Amino acid sequence: MSKIWKNIIAQTQKEVKATFQELYASVDFGAYIAPQDYFVSYIFKTEEELSKAKETGLLQKINDYHQKLLREQQYPEEGIKDCTFASQEDCDKEWNGNWYYYYK
Structure with a gap:
C-alpha cells in the first residue's frame, strides 16, 4: 500500500502546486x-x-x-489533515534551509 499512498501524495502535491502557482515548493513527512x-x-x-x-x-x-484531492483518490481518511504553510525565506534564515530541523 505504501507505494500507492506515495503516488497519491506525489500527484496531489503536484496538482496543488500547478493550480496555485503562488506556491514555491512543498515538504511532506510520514505519508509512505x-x-x-x-x-x-x-x-x-x-x-x-x-x-x-x-x-x-x-x-x-x-x-x-489539497484535502479534496486526497479524498478523491481515496487516501486513508486518518491521513487527511490540515496543511501547514511556511516560507523558504524563514527556513533559510532560521535553519539554513533545512526543513527537517525547521519542523523538528
Missing part, C-alpha cells in the same frame, strides 16, 4: 509509512507572500483543495 502520520507543508518563497496569502484566504483555499 503510516498515513495517520502524514504531514504536508506548502511553501511560499517569502514571508510577505505567505502573509498576503493568509490575509486573502488563499491558505484556506489551498488546504481545502
Whole structure:
C-alpha cells in the first residue's frame, strides 16, 4: 500500500502546486509509512507572500483543495489533515534551509 499512498501524495502535491502557482515548493513527512502520520507543508518563497496569502484566504483555499484531492483518490481518511504553510525565506534564515530541523 505504501507505494500507492506515495503516488497519491506525489500527484496531489503536484496538482496543488500547478493550480496555485503562488506556491514555491512543498515538504511532506510520514505519508509512505503510516498515513495517520502524514504531514504536508506548502511553501511560499517569502514571508510577505505567505502573509498576503493568509490575509486573502488563499491558505484556506489551498488546504481545502489539497484535502479534496486526497479524498478523491481515496487516501486513508486518518491521513487527511490540515496543511501547514511556511516560507523558504524563514527556513533559510532560521535553519539554513533545512526543513527537517525547521519542523523538528
